[in-house]
Amino acid sequence: MDRKKNICLSIDEIKAQLVSANVKPTAQRVAICQFVLCDADHPTADEVKLWADRNFPMMSRATIYNTLNKLVEIGLLKEVKLAHSNKVMYDNNTLHHYHFFDEKTGKLFDIDPKTVKLKANLPEEFSIKQIDVTLHGKKS
Numbered sequence: 001m002d003r004k005k006n007i008c009l010s011i012d013e014i015k016a017q018l019v020s021a022n023v024k025p026t027a028q029r030v031a032i033c034q035f036v037l038c039d040a041d042h043p044t045a046d047e048v049k050l051w052a053d054r055n056f057p058m059m060s061r062a063t064i065y066n067t068l069n070k071l072v073e074i075g076l077l078k079e080v081k082l083a084h085s086n087k088v089m090y091d092n093n094t095l096h097h098y099h100f101f102d103e104k105t106g107k108l109f110d111i112d113p114k115t116v117k118l119k120a121n122l123p124e125e126f127s128i129k130q131i132d133v134t135l136h137g138k139k140s
């Protein structure tokens with residue numbers, strides 16, 4: 001269940017990524033990137049907004065959403081949508097992995113796909129391209 005913080009970038013790397021995506025690397029945007037790429041753990045946009053309100057009270061909701069969307073677009077963040085809710089969570093682990101959803105706390109944990117065995121006996125006409133797994137339960 002170890003989380004791989006595989007893309008915790010330095011400030012200079014974040015700036016370079018934003019510039020290459022044609023986004024002006026303002027201090028606010030770089031700060032959001034640092035938070036979501038390094039510190040936060042599957043945050044929702046609302047959680048990023050709460051963090052911004054505490055640290056950068058002048059930051060607009062649009063700046064936050066645009067920055068999150070840009071990070072998804074350039075592949076530094078992945079969107080995770082849970083089947084039973086309309087909540088989108090942002091995932092900074094862009095390696096292939098599964099999730100465990102703790103129903104008690106609403107937290108999402110990364111699961112190494114190697115620890116889950118799946119066997120599909122599908123009719124021949126189905127070929128699998130990708131497998132997304134979210135296990136639901138309680139973490140003690």
Ligand SMILES: [Zn+2]
Pocket residue numbers: 042091092093097098099109110
């Ligand atoms: Zn994840």
